Amino acid sequence: xxxxxxxxxxxxxxxxxxxxxxxxxxxxxxxxxxxxxxxxxxxxxxxxxxxxxxxxxxxxxxxxxxxxxxxxxxxxxxxxxxxxxxxxxxxxxxxxxxxxxxxxxxxxxxxxxxxxxxxxxxxxxxxxxxxxxxxxxxxxxxxxxxxxxxxxxxxxxxxxxxxxxxxxxxxxxxxxxxxxxxxxxxxxxxxxxxxxxxxxxxxxxxxxxxxxxxxxxxxxxxxxxxxxxxxxxxxxxxxxxxxxxxxxxxxxxxxxxxxxxxxxxxxxxxxxxxxxxxxxxxxxxxxxxxxxxxxxxxxxxxxxxxxxxxxxxxxxxxxxxxxxxxxxxx
Ligand SMILES: [Zn+2]
Ligand SMILES: [Zn+2]
Numbered sequence: 001x002x003x004x005x006x007x008x009x010x011x012x013x014x015x016x017x018x019x020x021x022x023x024x025x026x027x028x029x030x031x032x033x034x035x036x037x038x039x040x041x042x043x044x045x046x047x048x049x050x051x052x053x054x055x056x057x058x059x060x061x062x063x064x065x066x067x068x069x070x071x072x073x074x075x076x077x078x079x080x081x082x083x084x085x086x087x088x089x090x091x092x093x094x095x096x097x098x099x100x101x102x103x104x105x106x107x108x109x110x111x112x113x114x115x116x117x118x119x120x121x122x123x124x125x126x127x128x129x130x131x132x133x134x135x136x137x138x139x140x141x142x143x144x145x146x147x148x149x150x151x152x153x154x155x156x157x158x159x160x161x162x163x164x165x166x167x168x169x170x171x172x173x174x175x176x177x178x179x180x181x182x183x184x185x186x187x188x189x190x191x192x193x194x195x196x197x198x199x200x201x202x203x204x205x206x207x208x209x210x211x212x213x214x215x216x217x218x219x220x221x222x223x224x225x226x227x228x229x230x231x232x233x234x235x236x237x238x239x240x241x242x243x244x245x246x247x248x249x250x251x252x253x254x255x256x257x258x259x260x261x262x263x264x265x266x267x268x269x270x271x272x273x274x275x276x277x278x279x280x281x282x283x284x285x286x287x288x289x290x291x292x293x294x295x296x297x298x299x300x301x302x303x304x305x306x307x308x309x310x311x312x313x314x315x316x317x318x319x320x321x322x323x324x325x326x327x328x329x330x
Contacts, residue, residue: 005330006060006123007310012050015311016061016122024127026073031130033087038121039064039146040305040313040326042174042233043089046257047116048314055116061310062121062328063089063114064149065128066142076130084136086290088149090281091118092129106157106280113280122310124330134286144300147325148293151175156289158229158254158278159183165226169194169244171217172232173202174317175325176254178209179298180229185210186296192221194228194237194244196320205301205323220244229254238275239264247271254278302327 004023007016026032044061046052065087069079079085093100093108100108114120114128136145155176162168168184169192170177181191193206193214203214213221217232217240224246230237231254238261241251251274269275301324305313313326 032071033067034070037142060119065121162227167225169228235261242268
């Protein structure tokens with residue numbers, strides 16, 4: 001087969017470089033995916049910026065992959081050539097550790113993560129363990145679905161962890177929040193959007209999606225809310241969100257990395273408020289979300305970049321210059 005192209009990170013803190021490589025041949029249990037779109041997730045920034053330890057290097061980032069099955073390895077059932085599939089962050093799990101055995105494969109002791117410990121989707125092609133890929137059907141645009149594969153799936157897990165309350169705060173109104181806001185509103189909840197102080201564009205964006213309130217992260221809406229999910233990687237948002245939630249309320253940290261959480265008075269946690277974190281996803285989370293999202297009519301606001309401009313997409317995300325999600329098109 002011909003060669004493929006990939007945007008490669010040789011070392012953290014360096015720009016990605018376009019490289020040409022032979023198209024990989026899928027091993028037993030794997031599929032080769034011809035990438036049609038790959039979302040840019042904040043986790044990719046944490047890898048590029050050296051905030052996540054021990055990536056495979058060099059690494060091709062990207063774990064919000066939508067593509068078509070281009071080759072099928074030995075022993076793979078359930079996929080056909082040309083079928084549209086999604087490849088998420090959870091690349092593989094061991095199946096044998098206590099967490100895997102208990103159905104908590106998101107906490108696996110020996111996991112593989114797409115675009116972090118195995119090459120991901122900032123490329124024309126990627127191989128993936130077929131057991132962790134999902135059929136996506138033919139409804140919807142590739143680029144608009146790509147952010148579902150992480151912002152959607154891990155956002156969904158965070159959302160579920162936030163409980164059943166009728167009021168939900170979202171801190172950091174980016175890719176995940178704009179998806180979960182749509183799901184929450186569809187489920188009859190009232191959404192409160194917290195953005196960077198003075199970010200009127202993001203606040204208007206949140207209101208345009210149906211948020212009943214939008215303000216800065218230090219502001220408090222007129223009523224205490226049942227739960228908050230924090231998607232921005234800013235530890236100071238934990239005490240801020242604790243101030244906003246009511247008695248018994250939950251604060252869920254949805255990101256893989258956060259700056260240090262400043263100390264705060266116990267009174268903010270008192271009255272059975274909870275602080276919790278979400279790690280990765282299970283395949284069950286993915287199946288649930290992929291069923292809910294089309295029903296909820298989730299539409300992603302995306303900014304498209306050619307693959308060669310991946311560095312620009314990463315900078316725009318880092319600097320908060322885009323609404324919704326950035327997506328690379330090979
Ligand atoms: Zn395991
Ligand atoms: Zn992600």
